Amino acid sequence: MADIFIHLESDYNNGAHPVVLRHLCETNDERTQSYGDDHFSLQAKNLIRQACQQLQAEVWFLAGGTQTNATILDCILQPYEGVLCADTAHINVHEAGAVEFTGHKVIALPSHEGKLSCNDLSLWLRSYFADETAEHMVRPGVVYITFPTEMGTLYTADELRALHRLCLDYQLKLYVDGARLAYGLAASEDVTLPLLSELADAFYIGGTKCGALCGEAVVFPHGNVPAHMLSRIKRHGALLAKSRVVGVQFEALFSDGFYFSMGKSAVHLAMRLRRLFVEHLGYAPFIDSPTNQQFYIIPNKDLPTLRRYIGFEVWCPVDADYTACRFVTSWATTDAEIDQLEEIFK
């Protein structure tokens, strides 16, 4: 068993899912239009519209997550508006100030296991709009959430509906960062892509972390795309000349429900891992995540053994004897790998 080593460091250190790669190969020789007008991209957009159950949806393909957040938020915010989010939000912490680079304030509210609470948001909004000096402050324009969150947690359908209603009340837009959307939808009990499409003003369907080599699909489910979107995207340096490279991949991802089955597989393996860690090894979850990112409180004395067989990330120290660690399954994790871990650790 000495040469077993299972990679659970992250969901973006593989190439593409074989299904995606195969489609890139099959379509490679065909000549197409550029800048998103190729028939692969058009077909991928149709498949996404159908999956969202919003036939009027507008879909755009971009290369990466930070780019997508910064570009789309800048496009849907008025120049004087800011974006509200949890303080753990990717745009607030790990995007090197890309949103601020476009001139907008990120307004961070307290987070609850990665989630923005409707209550906190409601209090903040009431306070902002009651403030006589509000015109001297950054006006809120968009609420940004991640699904699943950076902590692997999920909003329930009711929580999403409540956020949506609050946004309507205050004329804010709801934007969902779906970098790991496949895993979120697979794990959720009541949130579906059609529901998300109904409630969000814009969101993106993650490709990079969900089986593609690169690429994210931005959806304006109600067709409410800002005017001159191609110019806007190009101005942000985010328009791919050979945009089909993303279109082809999303055509594969959204054929035959593949995006969803791939997500389910990763979540299934995450749950197997969870049983192993919690029931057999007695580790406590650091965060109670139902998705492909799993966080456990590991006794420091166990770390060397774990490190021998598993690649994972240290999240943060808990106390002198325990460390929180993150274990991430993906489309590339296999049942056989979890079998091996069970053999070793049971």
Place this chain on the structure above:
Amino acid sequence: MADIFIHLESDYNNGAHPVVLRHLCETNDERTQSYGDDHFSLQAKNLIRQACQQLQAEVWFLAGGTQTNATILDCILQPYEGVLCADTAHINVHEAGAVEFTGHKVIALPSHEGKLSCNDLSLWLRSYFADETAEHMVRPGVVYITFPTEMGTLYTADELRALHRLCLDYQLKLYVDGARLAYGLAASEDVTLPLLSELADAFYIGGTKCGALCGEAVVFPHGNVPAHMLSRIKRHGALLAKSRVVGVQFEALFSDGFYFSMGKSAVHLAMRLRRLFVEHLGYAPFIDSPTNQQFYIIPNKDLPTLRRYIGFEVWCPVDADYTACRFVTSWATTDAEIDQLEEIFK
């Protein structure tokens, strides 16, 4: 012969060169680091350093051309500086204001078949630095040129050396946009990658138009990369999580001199096309381009026949009877295709 149709519309409406695609497939299953630290990217960087004959060069992989120009120019310009270029320069015309979006003025000088003349530049600089109000004007920081230009033309080694010397004299940086660099190097009589690396402060080696699915390689040949480059790139939304997607492709492109032979093939076919058009069909060149972009003055009466067999772009009307058209070969064009055109048109 009815079903012959040769695509010469552009060099970015195919997938990837088979050699590149094969390498993507071969490497797909390997787990690697992210954000450019994977060993494919490291190896690709080494191959590029060797090809440039600058072992201290710093190399970064980005997704597309406009993104690269806007990001890198913003990184090497001081905030109060602008970028000088020919008025036909891609950054001045066809990037939707992406450079201005980062806060910098594009200062356009007259172009000569797509080229910036050292004389015009020298006059402008002398005039700027003699102007008592210069501090109220945008200070020049970088000279931007394309190699080959948007018109397919090339600077000679002497012209590049003169621009370089002028930049030194005025403490400006020289930046070269090499979106089609493979074709430029293949066609040039005296400009080599090592020479470019010696003279430029930064340049990029085009992938998207030169055989890759996507991606450009930015080179700081003298190792003079600005501090905290990863943060700067991420702030522009230009850092790919799975950056290896570009690294793998450049590893293929720079193995065994492939980038150069691929460029030579496309230029060879462009020259065959040129002989057909000029010597046999008697068309006058609209611009005298030695590279893969060819421009001819076509009698309008010939357009329908040409359109039957060739995909190409109308560039601009010349007069009532003639139209300038662009024909672009690429790595995807074959000798057999030009053979067929010769058969039809000779």
Place this chain on the structure above:
Amino acid sequence: MADIFIHLESDYNNGAHPVVLRHLCETNDERTQSYGDDHFSLQAKNLIRQACQQLQAEVWFLAGGTQTNATILDCILQPYEGVLCADTAHINVHEAGAVEFTGHKVIALPSHEGKLSCNDLSLWLRSYFADETAEHMVRPGVVYITFPTEMGTLYTADELRALHRLCLDYQLKLYVDGARLAYGLAASEDVTLPLLSELADAFYIGGTKCGALCGEAVVFPHGNVPAHMLSRIKRHGALLAKSRVVGVQFEALFSDGFYFSMGKSAVHLAMRLRRLFVEHLGYAPFIDSPTNQQFYIIPNKDLPTLRRYIGFEVWCPVDADYTACRFVTSWATTDAEIDQLEEIFK
């Protein structure tokens, strides 16, 4: 006569017109609201509305000209739009890239003695909107002109109407930089403040160069001010806490037609200077300016004598023997000063 020296270097090297200063003193002790809600500002806005004959006009007070251009253009442009102007326009040459700092391209067209020609503009617009790649280019959003121009010249009413019509045809906004508006209106034969207010979407009435210590009045004559203007202005750092400092001055400037009579006086003196230079000294005008900025071609041999009695600016060399020089009258120039020049030079 040895100690006579007349300052004609510029119109912004004095303090304020005594009428303006007196009003600052008279009103100094009164307590008021801040941020533009003081009654002096409100009254000044009313006076401006009346002078413009546009009672629904919105008026805002800012501190200086470059700030005003950059702030207001950014507010009325869509993010992906640029501003069209003559290549000699202040925003293109002498504002250190302040417009580009806000993310917008300045698109410079040829100038004709400082003016943008309707013909050039029309050709450019036709060409832009016919271009199939237009979405990859910066979309025009605003036409910027100066009245009077940087060369002291004036658009006629017909020229303004033609520009206005062209803007309507192409759904562009017309913005007028009136840094020296008092002198322009005084010199024009047919352009009045009401006409300007009818034709422009936004313009500013210059204070700094027209009798104030500082300050410019921005007018949206048709009440078409962008939403949340106070927030927008503050975001640009252009909101004065004690905004009344500008309001009080404009109250003085727009009481009893003072702004217009002050302009007329400076233009009258410029015309006396012109007669002296052209008719008596035989100098040729470098530009035929009817306003307070006068440009003459001076024999180099005469420069020392002129310099003994007059402060002025060298504009540019004409040839080996002649130099173009600028002489500027202002509200601070007096009939007595021109009398003295006549005595010396006649």
Place this chain on the structure above:
Amino acid sequence: MADIFIHLESDYNNGAHPVVLRHLCETNDERTQSYGDDHFSLQAKNLIRQACQQLQAEVWFLAGGTQTNATILDCILQPYEGVLCADTAHINVHEAGAVEFTGHKVIALPSHEGKLSCNDLSLWLRSYFADETAEHMVRPGVVYITFPTEMGTLYTADELRALHRLCLDYQLKLYVDGARLAYGLAASEDVTLPLLSELADAFYIGGTKCGALCGEAVVFPHGNVPAHMLSRIKRHGALLAKSRVVGVQFEALFSDGFYFSMGKSAVHLAMRLRRLFVEHLGYAPFIDSPTNQQFYIIPNKDLPTLRRYIGFEVWCPVDADYTACRFVTSWATTDAEIDQLEEIFK
């Protein structure tokens, strides 16, 4: 006594201090250079250098506070850096996102009666620099504090020295917003202008709230002004053509120690008010402020009586029966006014 009404709403709803206004009048007729090269500005800069005991200091005059913060922070930050401050900081709350407009993140830490604690800052910095993902986060570049704070409180000399040392340790710059500096220096037991000049990398001396019509003086005490500062300031729209309007006022403010005596007078009156409110009326301070901004917890039943005689601002509700209110003295408040209040309320 019916017509007594004392204005304590703010320190920027008057004109200028008579001493300042007089100097504007005295100097009005003199012709000077523009853009800060006039001899009034040069003399004012010298006076400020002497008051700071830093003869190599560089001084620039800008029009207002938000403009100054946004412009100077953008000039001293690297593009990828953010600014650390207390969450109550003016730049975080009441500048409409002007710092973010320039592309920089404002990183807010907890505040303690308006102050940033050295301990919080130290913890944050240690955590940031220990974070393996730091390069994906906004790098801290400047620590921003206000002196006095928005709550009227003051850092002690020891606290400033500790912040300074921490900045040195982490190679951060220390920037002090001195919008109300006159009142802060007057109230502090141990912080002097020379001490501030020794510890800060840049700060501004407030004019608008401290006796001027408008204008702030930016000081780089160690001469460490960024290159091409005039171009940088102009690019931000912050360069006044007739910059002398601020220079003249600061010449008056810094002659004969006037800035300091004016501050002392306002603080003296604030302390008289405090005794009246605390000792005679029994109101508890809401915040223990030693400067010209005073905050008290007022029983709601007393509000009508107070409102009859005093103009003040409601700060926030405390509970059902009490409201926190702000009372601001300034150079315009007089001993006679406080005498009258004492007569009424004692």
